[in-house]
Amino acid sequence: MAFIMAMTFSVWNVLLNNFVVERAAFTGKEIGILQSLREVPGFLAFTAIYLLLWFKEQSFALIFLAVMCIGVAVTGWFPSEWGLYLTTIVMSIGFHYFETVNHSLTLQWVDKDKSAHFMGRVLAWKGAASLIAYGTVWLLMEWLAVSYNTVYMIFGFFGLFGVVFLWLSFPSFESPHTQTKKLILRRRYWLYYSLTFLSGARRQIFIVFAGFMMVEKFGYSVGDVSLLFIINYAFNILFAAKIGAWIGKVGERRALTVEYIGLACVFTGYAFVENSTLAGVLYVVDHLFFAMAIAIKTYFQKIADPEDIASTAGVSFTINHIAAVVIPAALGLVWLYSPTSVFLVGTALAVSSLVLSQLIPLEPEAGNEIAVWREKKA
DSSP: OHHHHHHHHHHHHHHHHHHHHHHHOOOHHHHHHHHHHHHHHHHTGGGHHHHTTTSOHHHHHHHHHHHHHHHHHHGGGOOSHHHHHHHHHHHHHHHHHHHHHHHHHHHHHSOHHHHHHHHHHHHHHHHHHHHHHHHHHHIIIIISOOOHHHHHHHHHHHHHHHHHHHHHHSOOOOOSSOOOOSOOOOGGGHHHHHHHHHHHHHHHIIIIIIHHHHHHTTOOOHHHHHHHHHHHHHHHHHHHHHHHHHHHHHOHHHHHHHHHHHHHHHHHHHHHOOOHHHHHHHHHHHHHHHGGGHHHHHHHHHHSOGGGHHHHHHHHHHHHHHHHHHHHHHHHHHHHHOHHHHHHHHHHHHHHHHHHHTTSOSSOBTTBOOSSOOOOOO
């Protein structure tokens, strides 16, 4: 499932900035609105817990993975502002509901002492899928002059056929713990919620404006953007599993400290970069640091009650997207006047995350969620 998701979403993502600029004449304002709309289903991810009253998590994941593939397949048919808003919402509903349950199932099915390494391996598989997608996009569009619409349909329907294959080929796996079928907000998870919120806000600046800068400011073509993404995911294949294993050894606090210091430097670099090659280097380094975000998930896995995982996965996805709904549209307007200010907001968010990450215990567990004191169970 992770492979299919990564392949289809990567195609949507790598084509987006060029497609909206070339076919729909988007400016920073329209791309900001589109990305805010894309995040609305993520904000509503907490509703997944109610749908799980009728669906098993595994079936739920496959259904919404199929919805995402359909959204990608039809994107090229609607090269207008409102058409792109609509297809983006369809794709996003599938993507975010799938990712919510995918996160939950991973934390339920994989042992705590193996989860960081496992998530790193999954990132490597996602990297392989994305690498195939970007390489194929580059070949199809740069060498064979295939249209945007054809590329979207090829990958969207390929992903859909893959989902059908998974549905027919795999048995229904049982979860080791019966999950709570209601929303849960626990006071002792507050640090996890806070880091998740800041991560969502910061990531939006990377996803929306770093890629857009490459096209608008430095004139990157579809082929250029594809090659940049290929480098990103080649690094994922080579290093993601090792990063996961490293997090398992050094612990979440040390790993997140390295990530947030690095991201603060990268966002400051984005703010003032004037060289297209250096901008590309910053983009690759930025992507590599984000692999360390595994540590937030493994921190939660260690402090959580097992039966809370599905409910909290939905809640955390919503928390992650609170800022994501607002930031793209708001900063899209700021972008029109000062792109530098947009990236300095990212620097501030990275520094805030760094401060909070120091509260993670060296050995987190239920009852030892915060380094400076121990809270009772909420």
